[in-house]
Every structure is written in C-alpha cells, then in structure tokens.
Amino acid sequence: MYKFREASQGRYILSIDNHQEISMALAAFCREKDIRSGIVGGIAAIGEATFRFLDPATKKYVDKTFAEQMEVTCLTGNISRKDGEVYLHLHVTASRRDYSCIGGHLLTARVNGACELYVEDYGLDGVGRRFDEETGLNLYDFQK
Numbered sequence: 001m002y003k004f005r006e007a008s009q010g011r012y013i014l015s016i017d018n019h020q021e022i023s024m025a026l027a028a029f030c031r032e033k034d035i036r037s038g039i040v041g042g043i044a045a046i047g048e049a050t051f052r053f054l055d056p057a058t059k060k061y062v063d064k065t066f067a068e069q070m071e072v073t074c075l076t077g078n079i080s081r082k083d084g085e086v087y088l089h090l091h092v093t094a095s096r097r098d099y100s101c102i103g104g105h106l107l108t109a110r111v112n113g114a115c116e117l118y119v120e121d122y123g124l125d126g127v128g129r130r131f132d133e134e135t136g137l138n139l140y141d142f143q144k
C-alpha cells in the first residue's frame with residue numbers, strides 16, 4: 001500500500017503506491033506508526049478524486065467527484081484523533097490538463113502515477129476532535 005523511510009525521529013517520507021487511495025493509505029500509515037497528532041503534506045498524480053465543500057449557511061457538505069487525471073500541486077493537512085480513531089483533515093489543490101486548478105477538502109483520491117508525502121509526528125497525545133454546533137465542524141479539542 002505504501003513505503004516509507006524515517007528521516008529523523010518522528011519525521012517520515014511516505015510513498016503511496018500507484019492505484020491506492022490516498023486517505024485510506026495515509027490513515028493506515030498513521031495507525032501503523034501510532035501517530036496521534038501531526039502534520040502531512042506533499043504532491044501526487046491522481047486519476048480520480050472526491051473533494052468536499054462545507055456550506056457555512058446550511059452547514060451541509062457538498063461532495064464532488066472528478067474522474068480525470070490531475071496533478072496534486074499541494075496537499076496539506078493535519079492528523080489528530082476522534083473517538084480514538086485516526087482523524088485526517090486534508091486540503092488539496094489539483095491542476096487539470098488545461099492547467100487550471102480546483103481544490104477543497106480531500107475526501108478521497110486515487111493515485112495514478114505517484115504520491116510523495118511527508119508526515120511529521122508531533123508525538124503529542126490529547127489532540128482530539130469534537131463536533132461544534134455553531135460551525136458544523138469537527139474542531140480541535142485539546143485535552144491536558
């Protein structure tokens with residue numbers, strides 16, 4: 001599903017295999033390394049992706065799938081836990097064949113080429129998430 005090297009304590013280079021789904025593979029890596037909080041970033045070539053937009057007026061998510069080849073020009077996000085499970089908050093910008101860009105929350109993306117990420121484990125526990133009624137978001141919830 002992926003290959004990795006530890007660059008230094010808690011800092012990883014992660015290569016997700018071709019045809020794998022990025023969010024799923026990244027979550028599996030976080031479980032393998034027991035990463036409870038951290039950051040992730042990187043680049044990729046993908047063949048299909050589903051992005052998400054939260055409409056603040058309705059607090060409803062609008063998801064859209066793009067079935068086309070794209071360059072992930074920037075994937076950035078963070079790692080925490082919600083109810084004990086790995087919780088990824090990922091944003092993405094991807095360029096199309098005509099060099100225009102689209103973006104949003106990254107829900108899923110299938111690698112079609114390569115996916116090269118870095119992951120930094122903060123080594124910190126107690127970085128959770130709780131649902132916030134006002135915004136409709138799962139906001140950070142820091143426990144001492």
Ligand code: FE
Nearest residue numbers: 089090091105
């Ligand atoms: Fe977000």
